[in-house]
Amino acid sequence: MPNTISELVCAGFIAGAVVLGGAVPAAAQDNERPAAADAQVVIREQLERIPGMKVVSVAEREGRPFYALTYVQPVDHGNPRAGTFTQRATLWHKATDKPTVLYTSGYGLASDTTALTKLLDANQVSVEHRYFEESRPLGAAGSDWSKLTVEQEAADEHRLTQALRGIEQGKWLGTGASKGGMTATYHERFYPGDLDAVVAFVAANDADNRDDSGYERFFETVGTAECRTALNAVQREMLVRREALLPKFEKDAQANGDTFEETLGTSERAYEFAVLDQVWNFWQYGSVGNCPSVPDAAKATNDELYNWSKRYGFSVYQDEALGTNGAGPYYRQAATQLGWADLQFKHLKGVRHYPDIYQPNSVLPQEMRSTYNNRTMADVDRWVKTRGQRMMFIYGENDPWSAEKFTPSHRDSHRYDVPGANHGASIANLPAAQQAEAVATIKRWAGVK
Known part of the structure; x- marks a missing residue:
């Protein structure tokens, strides 16, 4: 997304110095390094105590630890004894009391920083969708495509969210674009207690596949x-x-x-x-x-x-x-x-x-190849319309994927159509009044001023 939205928030890492545009004093830098290093060790230890979680590596992104993770998931959440697979994820950690953005592209493991993460100066958890790239069961289970479902992926994200909420204790917001936005919506439908809000971009909603x-x-x-x-x-x-x-x-x-x-x-x-x-x-x-x-x-x-x-x-x-x-x-x-x-x-x-x-x-x-069943999409569509809370959908006026949209409920939920936008529609391209309204809503949901 364009820089406009990320510029709406000052994301200084050390209070006062970066926000005001000045250099961080050397003494302040020296004092921060041991504390940051200690925090990184503590977070890593907490991650490694989670059953099934492995810290593959730790790097640095903008001065904060970036953990590459794998997490053992059931192939079939309805029958956990039927085998497991490892799902890839990452955690970009800033502070335990900051908001956390849960992000999926709906495909492989995304490496980019989302607009919401920038806007809220949030932690970010990214997760790879089951059966994509390296998050696929080994052996015969990897060829059992019946376990590649909306419900199973929602259960994956539910378990991961519950595991990490003990570390990241602020508000959690789900987000994604296109299939990622759809995936965030499905997570919210099946586990509405996991996330405090969802912001989905250009999320297609084929509620009735017979009606195009x-x-x-x-x-x-x-x-x-x-x-x-x-x-x-x-x-x-x-x-x-x-x-x-x-x-x-x-x-x-x-x-x-x-x-x-x-x-x-x-x-x-x-x-x-x-x-x-x-x-x-x-x-x-x-x-x-x-x-x-x-x-x-x-x-x-x-x-x-x-x-x-x-x-x-x-x-x-x-x-x-x-x-x-x-x-x-x-x-x-x-x-x-x-x-x-x-x-x-x-x-x-x-x-x-x-x-x-x-x-x-x-x-x-x-x-x-397989056959189609409309039950899940029809169910999600009804739920979003009637029971979804704190959900925001962003669509592009000239995006074919935005031709069939989700209709949010009246429960503190919203939908915006970006004039002239294609499949890259963003909050940053909304008219000024709508952009300000959307940003204010997201900040309120995240508990950020």
């Missing part, structure tokens, strides 16, 4: 009519000229070492899938300001059409990035619980060869 009218309305209204027409024309032309453009795609795939046999099956199916994703990606990562770059589909040469597409939204789904060690776990979750946007693509009528390809099972290896 919200996404359809988005693509009928986003940006300008001229831009939408031009993008649709380019997308259609990419399929009309399939025979001319597919060899370019295959040449790139060969140069990059991309294969498609285990997931999409053939290079032609992979090409069509990439084309179908093109307009979505244009808006997810771009803006109205990119519209003048869209070529005239009728006049553009094959090279112009293909090269522009590669710069704007043409993403390749290859075996190497979709299996167990890549984005495959996300698509497994989408196929079983999270849902997906099954767009109609009316403007592509007559030029699609694979009309049923645009769904997550298409990009999964056979052993990871």
